[in-house]
Amino acid sequence: MKLYLKFDTNIALKKIIQEQLDQLQVKYAYLGFAEIEIDDSVSGLEMGKIDACLNNYGIQIVENQKSVLVQRIKDAIIEMVNSEEKLPTSNSAYLSDKLKQRYGYLSSVFTEITYTSIENFILLQKAERAKQLISTNELTFTEIAYILNYSSVAHFSNQFKGITGITPSAFQRIILKRRENSNKIK
Amino acid sequence: MHKRPIHILLADDDEDDRLFFKEAFDEIKIKTNVIMVNDGVELMNHLTREDNQLPHILFLDLNMPRKTGIDCLLEIKRMSHLKDVAVVIYSTSSSEKDIEETFVQGANVYIKKPSDFNTLKKILEQVITINWQYQTSGLNRDNYLLSL
Numbered sequence: 001m002k003l004y005l006k007f008d009t010n011i012a013l014k015k016i017i018q019e020q021l022d023q024l025q026v027k028y029a030y031l032g033f034a035e036i037e038i039d040d041s042v043s044g045l046e047m048g049k050i051d052a053c054l055n056n057y058g059i060q061i062v063e064n065q066k067s068v069l070v071q072r073i074k075d076a077i078i079e080m081v082n083s084e085e086k087l088p089t090s091n092s093a094y095l096s097d098k099l100k101q102r103y104g105y106l107s108s109v110f111t112e113i114t115y116t117s118i119e120n121f122i123l124l125q126k127a128e129r130a131k132q133l134i135s136t137n138e139l140t141f142t143e144i145a146y147i148l149n150y151s152s153v154a155h156f157s158n159q160f161k162g163i164t165g166i167t168p169s170a171f172q173r174i175i176l177k178r179r180e181n182s183n184k185i186k
Numbered sequence: 187m188h189k190r191p192i193h194i195l196l197a198d199d200d201e202d203d204r205l206f207f208k209e210a211f212d213e214i215k216i217k218t219n220v221i222m223v224n225d226g227v228e229l230m231n232h233l234t235r236e237d238n239q240l241p242h243i244l245f246l247d248l249n250m251p252r253k254t255g256i257d258c259l260l261e262i263k264r265m266s267h268l269k270d271v272a273v274v275i276y277s278t279s280s281s282e283k284d285i286e287e288t289f290v291q292g293a294n295v296y297i298k299k300p301s302d303f304n305t306l307k308k309i310l311e312q313v314i315t316i317n318w319q320y321q322t323s324g325l326n327r328d329n330y331l332l333s334l
Contacts, residue, residue: 037190115216116315124319131329165296165333170286174331177290 226253
């Protein structure tokens with residue numbers, strides 16, 4: 001006897017998710033077609049179990065894989081910006097070599113997940129490194145510009161101002177005054 | 187990306203500015219939940235009521251009746267449960283002195299109120315994305331200073 005089935009993938013998906021996550025005792029909310037939200041307290045190990053259970057049904061966690069890639073991109077950038085060596089001349093070549101993926105792909109996933117571009121993220125990280133170096137008060141702006149691979153102090157100052165809206169010297173002044181204030185309170 | 191909305195709180199006594207602000211957030215693609223209060227006293231009441239959800243980002247007008255933005259900022263920075271709330275000064279003043287003073291007192295971002303809607307939208311979007319980096323990328327919050 002042949003039976004012909006008519007089915008609603010959304011109901012089927014919802015039911016599978018419900019059974020599997022209830023079984024794993026994971027709290028979740030079904031947000032609509034193919035989208036669920038789980039508690040942030042779920043550990044990496046539990047995530048692995050959820051992934052494995054859903055894989056049995058041919059269901060993959062997409063967002064999470066992309067998030068993992070974004071995290072790896074960020075880690076690579078942070079490592080690059082904070083390294084003692086001079087920064088590489090081409091960010092895109094460095095990243096695609098490091099993560100073994102086409103730069104175009106990395107860049108589009110990054111923007112999709114973070115709402116910002118890789119280039120922006122790198123500039124932000126460079127500004128952060130600069131802030132950290134400025135606040136230790138041990139290096140001159142010339143030295144900082146050299147470490148961060150800027151061609152001149154002017155270029156460094158301009159880009160710093162472009163990202164943070166304040167000049168490196170104003171930043172230094174503010175941080176010093178904040179420290180004075182907090183020392184007074186203590 | 188977390189799909190939960192980013193909680194925004196705005197304290198501003200000017201009704202037009204509040205409306206403008208709300209509309210800008212409605213048009214931004216990032217999901218936000220905007221709550222507005224009319225002055226500094228209302229703001230501090232809101233922030234100290236235990237059942238209220240703390241905002242991720244607080245936008246603070248400097249010139250408000252009853253309690254000014256600076257007074258609020260000073261109080262907020264003394265309260266330990268509010269130390270992780272990003273404070274954005276949202277003001278008509280663009281004097282370098284005002285800007286530096288609010289940073290020294292602990293503000294994270296200073297926005298000069300723009301006159302056109304699209305600039306406002308762009309600026310608010312920028313604040314949200316940068317703030318998100320500070321929430322998720324382990325950046326040092328002590329160095330979180332931005333002037334737009």
